[in-house]
Amino acid sequence: MGLYDAYLAGLPTKAPFRAFPECQSKASLLTTAIEHHGLPRLAIDIDPDVRDHLEHPPPVSSWVADVQLYGAVCALADGHGYGPAELERWIATLARRLYRQPIYRFLMLVVSPERLIRGTAKRWGAFHRGTELEVRESAEHRVVIQIRRPRPTLGIVQPSMVASIQVAIEEAGGKEVVSSVLDDRADTLDIELTWR
CATH class of the missing domain: 3.30.1380.20 (Trafficking protein particle complex subunit 3)
Structure with a gap:
């Protein structure tokens, strides 16, 4: 089971990628992930909303539902052949890149x-x-x-x-x-x- 499927398995079964709409994050992690590694070949059965975020990344300042954001990150990781340990290292690398970008650097100063x-x-x-x-x-x-x-x-x-x-x-x-x-x-x- 890939990371996307493992993440999906933990979500509610009815409309999983519409669950918890109040929980949102800035799209910066997703856009940084795509910029860092590009868009790999994606599995066919990815949720349409998740796929849309990958194929048409929102601006970094946009709010994205957490379940869609994390689903998209897991789909990217699967496309690059990552398992849980590689995902953790990759997210740490992306976080470091993100914290060093000018738009967010002032928050980390x-x-x-x-x-x-x-x-x-x-x-x-x-x-x-x-x-x-x-x-x-x-x-x-x-x-x-x-x-x-x-x-x-x-x-x-x-x-x-x-x-x-x-x-x-x-x-x-x-x-x-x-x-x-x-x-x-x-x-x-x-x-x-x-x-x-």
Whole structure:
């Protein structure tokens, strides 16, 4: 089973790519993915909305339903022959490229990871709707964040989401960043990040 099919299997069976319409993200990840690797040959049975996002990428500032965005990213990954580990590395690479683009770089301009964390909920809100990020604990070189979201919206993409948050800490100057999922419930995900 490919990543697209694995992601689809975690979504509601009725109109899966129309589920959770309140959960949206900026299209920048998708457009960066297509720019980075191009559009591979796609499977025939991809959802029409997902296919449309791939064949006619929306502007980076557009809002796209999370389930369609992640479905499109999984379809791209399948087209390039990626498994879960390659998807995670690829998303981390894309996140790094994205955070360095001029349009988003001003959001990442911080002195330290600690300062990034202080404004992280606001930064999250600049890229996401219908989900929330909250700092639960914060200390020097350590943070616990909680993402409130319906679990199916991330599915198999969840490790990649964690990796992209880890990259944000690295881009803010964190060294030897380690992330771990502390708790994964139906509507919340708790992640610990440490660095030096």
